[in-house]
Amino acid sequence: MNRTKTTLSALLGATVLVAGLAGCARKADDAPAATQAKDAGKLNIYIWSAYLPKEVIDKFSAQTGIQVNFDVYDSNEALLEKLQSGVADYDLVVPSDYMVKILVAEKLIQPIDHAKLPNIANLDPRFLDKKFDPKNQYSLPYFWGTTGFGYNKAKLGTLDSWQAIFDPKNKGRILMLDDMREVFGATLKSMGKSLNETDPAVLKQAADLLKKQKKLVATYNSGDFANILAAGDVDIAHGYNGQLAEVVAKEPEKLAYVVPKEGATLWMDNVCLPAKARNVENAYKFLNYIMEAEVNAEIVNGVSYASANVPAKKFISPEILNDPSIYPSDEVIGRCEFLEDIGDTTTLLDEYWTEIKAQ
Amino acid sequence: MPEENRRRGVIAYLQVLPTWMVLGIFFVLPLVIMLVISFGQRGTYGGLKPIEDLWAYVSAGGFLANYRRSIEPLYLSIYWRSLWMAVVTTLLCLVVSYPIAYYIAVVAPARFKNLLLGLVVIPFWTSFLIRTYAWMLILRTEGLLNSVLLGAGVTDQPLNLLYTDFAVMIGLVYGELPFMILPLYASLEKLDLGLLEASLDLGANKVATFFRVTVPLTMPGIVAGIILVFIPSIGQFVVSDLLGGAKSILAGNLIQNQFAIARNKPFGAAIAFELTAVVLVLLFAYAMYTKRKGQEVLL
């Protein structure tokens, strides 16, 4: 019948189109495994967006024959949710400092056997043995950095204090991270308090400050903050140092990044092994691989965040190494604090955060 | 014939069996689990707090704690804001859609109708996220609209359009427009123009004819469109995050925050079920309305 032929040829055409697009993807998938035997196994990585250059993964696959899959997340909570579900099949995850403690408490990650990682000697002792994971039983540093703010110095001059984000002069030109801990953290620091304050009276003061500040804020954004600053939508952007350093480097006369004198968040993202990981040996191989000096330098050069690897510094590009936003001095680090989980106070904070946003 | 009816009944059961299997296991069951969770409490690290004494917990009314919290004034103001935003979006959609639906159904030449309708739907086939992002490109300070306005000399300062309620409204209306145009078109297409002529002949002017003949006759389409636009608008959060600068909390953001950030699943589940309840009430009202009119319900 005429109609059957038309339908069939139409379906055929559509299938060809679909297969064409899918075929390109299949080719991309097959490439790394082509060289070695399939028995080398798999490795499933769950990591922050843009934290791992593809070239590094490809080289690893080519060297070991291990097929690497990786998925990305954009918040620690998303990571926690996936691990808590008990059915996400990852072998390597990269939680932030406070999340490590939570994952340990929830028994979602397993201890790391240091003996299996000869390259551990490359790690900078200044970043080891922190409060959230004494003796690094469960985690090893991947990247570290600060949360300050980037700003338009051509327009605003040199800024050095958190008061800038509360200044009515900057109304409608401020960006804050869409992260309640970080926003409260900045406020608490501006009040001279600790990031991990649990005193309800202090938190209420901070919340009131933030409610007043809200009309000065153009947008809350945790991902695109650097580009929004660079695009000129705002003059001050609260954000993480790596991405801000990148845009500052492109326009050094116009933009700048600062860790305010009152102090800021020092954050560290760490590699961990999920308790239910199925390809543990491959995970160790990968961990050891990314701690090699040259490989680590390649990652740092690709992502513009600082790693805790000492020998890698020989191979890291000088622009990054000498950039005080990425590798700040000890004095700056001294002003900063790690975020820690505040347990049940999280609910109170969330309530304040909701009130602020609901205005 | 009773045997025929029984056979029909068996066939019908077989036909709905797959639906019941899929929906029963992968829809109803998960929701029941969620309902149970909404009666629980958040554990220290998210997850659930273990309940030592179930009987005491239930009889003390502890299981309703989340529901009680969800009607505190803070949250009521959020629901009110979401409701308001959904109402405005729906009304805007209605006002914008009616003329174009009328044009396609009544005015346009018959051979173009399908094309015009198709043109309405095609933008819907692109990724919703990307369409919203395109609006960001248009509305931002150095974006298209400001470039055009500055270049044409209409304004001398770039307008602050992005990250405002205005931007959110544009994004919402933009996303929901086809859902209003299509049902309106379906109703208008069936409109008997002879009735309009009769009305005019009987002395009514055009405005009166519109409100007293056209609108009532197309009411099924209007109501269907309102429902199709209102329900998603109440629960959305992506548009207010992207175009609104994440500055406002709507019901959808609230739920999302509870699950994603505050890790308070029980509370989030409670709010979610309340939202669902509101929608169910509205739909029930719709069902009553159509039953009264003796017309076919949506399904």
Place this chain on the structure above:
Amino acid sequence: MNLPAESPRVDLVPRPVGRLAPVPRPARPVSWERRLLATHSLLVYLFLYVPIVILILYSFNRSKQTAAWEGFTFNWYLRLFHNDLILRAVKNSLVVATITTVLATIIGTLAALALARGKFRGKGSTQAALYMPIIIPEIVIGAALVTFFGVVEMRLGLTTVVIAHVAFCISYVAIVVRARLAGFDRSLEEAANDLGAGPWDTFRRVTLPIILPGIVAGALLVFTISIDDYVITSFVAGVGATTLPIQIYSMLKVGVTPEVNAVSTLLLLLTVVLIAIAQRVQQEPTPKGGTKK
């Protein structure tokens, strides 16, 4: 005066006579009204298409980010075919959408048939159950499903995504096909029966061709919904199951490159082609000798 029974209302409407008698006016809008409506429609189409045009245009823009136009290039399309992340996401989306469309269409059509003409207890609750995926916010569905998969210890991956999609797409097919069945003339089926056709033959050669446009419309709807779904998928996707919306959303948060515009443009082309095909299918004559729709 005795008025005929069929016109009970005539005496209620005073008919002015003489100078005041109204001139009968046409119901079809007069030219200035037509122009007004046409202008409004044009503006609406513009509103609908400006972002699409921008989306497509900027896939050819040399500049990475800003609104500034820096020259025409096919670069992003070429880079797209080397961007493994996006390609893998596209593949996942297409696979999921295709499987979902097939399954949801079959199951949904069966349900619509049962609802339209079957007599069985539980009809009301079936209708209610089919409403639910549309009413309940996606975020609730997603969270409920991921909790459920955890409880039954089903590993997250592409399978769980397909399951989730099929579960909430059945309703859309059911609605569309049911609407199509609403105006269906049963006497055609009865005629076929009388002429000796068995139930399966009747279905295949009488019922199916008539409801085919509804089925096709439903299938297209499901395909689009599945390809574009973000919220539910983000909850239930597992290793290597990143679909295109999830990939785009993560890029939206960090900074989009025009490769995303490129892939969206290509997908738009694909769906336009599919619609055009569907249009052809709908316009073919129905059972031999029947009239064109």
